[in-house]
Amino acid sequence: MNWNSYIKSFQSYLKIERGLSKNTVDNYTFDLERLCLFLNQNTISISPEKINEEVIQQFIYSISKEVNARSQSRIISGLRSFFSYLIFEDYRSDNPMELIEAPRIGRKLPDTLSVDDIDNLISAIDLSTDEGERNRAILETLYSCGLRVTELITLKISDLFFDEGFIKITGKGNKQRFVPVxxxxxxYIELYKNTVRLHQKIVKGHEDTLFLNRRGKQLTRAMIFTIIKSLAVKINLTKNISPHTLRHSFATHLLENGADLRSIQIMLGHESITTTEIYVHLDRKHLTQIINTFHPRKT
Structure with a gap:
């Protein structure tokens, strides 16, 4: 087997057995292709079973001149997973990444919006158009439920359980969770469904998709980015925002108002509470209130 064959086999493993998203699989693949390019450019002929730590160190050193520490860390993590897979499949007995350390990187705190910022974004939507009604429902859903953009665009009508007050979300790794709405x-969702979506000509295969573009198909991630960026420009919001900013704001505002981390973790669909703990660093005012309320020497 050559490198391409191993990479294709690894892709199938990531999709089928680990249930990773297309974006994650594409990132792993891109990193492996960079390694292959490095080997070709340096006329190093070596198979995935035989490549050693020394060669990989050379590769890491070469990319360190091109990418930042965070990207290096991601590439090293991806390569480590690839060689772990080869061990799992008995193609090799050791992992050449074992002694290679990723660069130390500080934890990047996510950007958030204030409640006023979010109100202003939504108020800037032109509700005289069909797209306006849809866009308001989209922003309200992103912020109200803390969804990832992929979770939003793949949301189905059959996932709406409004009588119970929940929506069913299919997150990373096809893991499902119920989020209060x-x-x-x-x-806003019902208004969009009954006044806009009801009158659209829907392309076959998208009948159950909740949010549609004007051609009756599922919206793209890029379109959601464009909608939010355009609204930010409209209200002169200088912060660099994306759909994920609304998710971060959802978690931060819940924490500020007294929600516990475990509940936020469940609603966000984080596998580990360590991921959710980043929001504690954002809300120092909340921590001060906790000390002033609960510590025995608060006075």
Whole structure:
């Protein structure tokens, strides 16, 4: 087997056995292709079974001149997973990444918006158009439920359980969770469904997709980015925002108002509470209130 054959086999493993998203699989693949390019450019003929730590160190050193520490760390993590897979399949007995350390990187705190910022974004939507009604429902859903953008665009009508007050979300690794949805957000979704979506010509295969583009198909991730960026420009919001900013704001505002980390973790669909703990670093005011309320020497 050559490198391409191993990479294709690894892709199938990531998709089928680990249930990773297309974006994650593409990132792993891109990193392996960079390694292959490095080997070709340096006329190093070596198979995945035989490549050693020394060659990989050379590769890591070469990319360190081109990418930042965070990207290096991601590439090293991806390569480590690839060679772990080869061990799992008995193609090799050792992992050449074992002694290679990723660069130390500080934890990047996510950007968030204030409640006023979010209100201003939504108020800037032109509700005189069909797309306006849809876009309001989209932003309300992103912020009200803390969804990832992929979770939003793949949301189905059959995932709406409004009588129970929940929506069913299919997250990373096809893991499903139920997230509470506010009554006001339910109303915006119903308004879009009954006044806009109801009259659209829907392309076959998208009948159950909730949010549609004007051609009757599922929206793309890029389109959601464009909608939010355009609204930010409209209100002169200088922060660098994306759909994920609304998810971060959802978690931060819940924490500020007294929600516990475990509940936020469940709603966000984080596998580990360590991931959710980043929001504690954002809300120092909340931590001060905790000390002033609960510590025995608060006075």
């Amino acid at each position: 506010a009554k006001s957000t339910q109303n």
